[in-house]
Amino acid sequence: MSQREFHYCWEYELESSPEELWPLVADTNRFNRDTGVPAVEVDKQLVKGSRRLRLFLMGLAVEWIEQPFEWIRPYRFGVVRHYTKGPLEEMRVLVELSRREAGGTHLLYKVWARPKNLLGLAAIPVQIGILSRRAFTATLRRYDKLARAGKLPLYQESEANFAQGGLARLHALSEKLIAQGADPLVVKRLAEMIEKADDMSLARIRAYALADYWGVARRTVLEICLWATRVGILDLQWDLLCPHCRGAAHSSHTLTGIHSEVYCDSCEVDFTVNFQHSVELTFRPNLGVRRIESRAFCVGGPQVTPHIIFQQLISPGEELSIQLPLETGRYHLRSNNVPGELFLRASADGLPEVTVRAMPEGWSGDELNLSNTPTLKLENPTDTETYFVLERTAWSDEAATAAEVTALQVFRDLFSNEALRPGEQISVGTLTVLFTDLRGSTQLYL
Secondary structure (H helix, E strand, O other): OOOOOEEEEEEEEEEEHHHHHHHHHHHHHHHHHHHHOOOOOEEEOOOOOOOEEEEOOOOOOEEEEEOEEEEEEEOEEEEEEEEEEOOOEEEEEEEEEEEOOOOEEEEEEEEEEEEEHHHHHHHHHHHHHHHHHHHHHHHHHHHHHHHHHHOOOOEOOOOOEEEOOOOHHHHHHHHHHHOOOHHHHHHHHHHHHHHHOHHHHHOOOOOHHHHHHHOOOHHHHHHHHHHHHHHHHHEEEEEEOOOOOOOOOEEEHHHHHHEEEEEEOOOOOOEEOOOOOEEEEEEOOOOOOOOOOOEEEOOOOOOHOOOOEEEEEEOOEEEEEEEEOOOOOOEEEEEOOHHHHEEEEEEEEEEEHHHHHHHOOOOOOOOOEEEEEEEEEEEOOOOEEEEEEEEEEOOOOOOHHHHOHHHHHHHHHHHHOOOOOOOOOOOOOOOOOOOOOOOOOOOOOO
């Protein structure tokens, strides 16, 4: 039975470019939700990058071991799943986006599925061949329409699960904020988002991202979110960001709950918390206003780590050539089998082609200067499979970091009790102190 394999290849001619479509199509968590895939549960970490996942479909438990996603931004991504429970033996997915000469994108969505039993043999043609294709087509067409609009929406509208009296409380507290001097337009937009947005968008509200989208000063939106927390519209949370995946390895509702050493389950690494980079303040609706259900529909797609340009597995003795569009800036290349990192810089006058070899003794110490559209040749001369990962070194400037937030007077006024645990030592990066001395102000009087 396991020798029978179904193969589907769906083609789409879309008007948006690969770069415009990528943030939507490669957001596999949202894509799975939008196409009706049930929420998944993470059972346990197996080996680095691989996870055992579980979902329930019509009361039937389906479990699988998911290999790390592979991708080259913004042209392709794929994943392999080996099933341990349910009607499937294995499934492979590969999505390819290529640029059309006349503009737009030619998108291929490929699926290979191998059944484990008679149920799988009967289910695959219906569930994947008909239902999934129908849902994927509708979703991709909608994404293309959104991308053509030129500005991706801040959130998707969804039915809200308000607490009892929560909607009235939201309106009353919004009026209270405005009466206290908050910008009425920002308060109105914030309340509208809490009232209409989907749970996924509201689970982690980033004040600076809102400000940029609305075209409002960042400080204004951040301070209004802080005031909204004080009056009971929002709750704040401190997200401790892993330096590798840059996801929230841990969250705390207070500074007291922050520890200097944190473990990231996804990357299987310990890291030291730094207020300037790895602690971000985010918000979510207060439970007395609206209840948010945080569910995962995919845990490892490319948009989980948008700073990673590509992640590719290369077999022993093999090589792979990748042509990339790179923004000007610094990057580093790392591998699971090579110690250290190889630093690269992309610029207009860089090299058009570079060959890199994964040697067990480590990378060359020299920084490589690449062009903005280089061809990178990756070689794996070892006798084991090797992952190559290229990531941008710059952190997103949309994060309201703890170093910045805790320095604000409004934060100290509103949350004077917020402090680290006694004895907890956390780096704050670079701190500038300004001292002024008025004439005679430091004179001692006896």
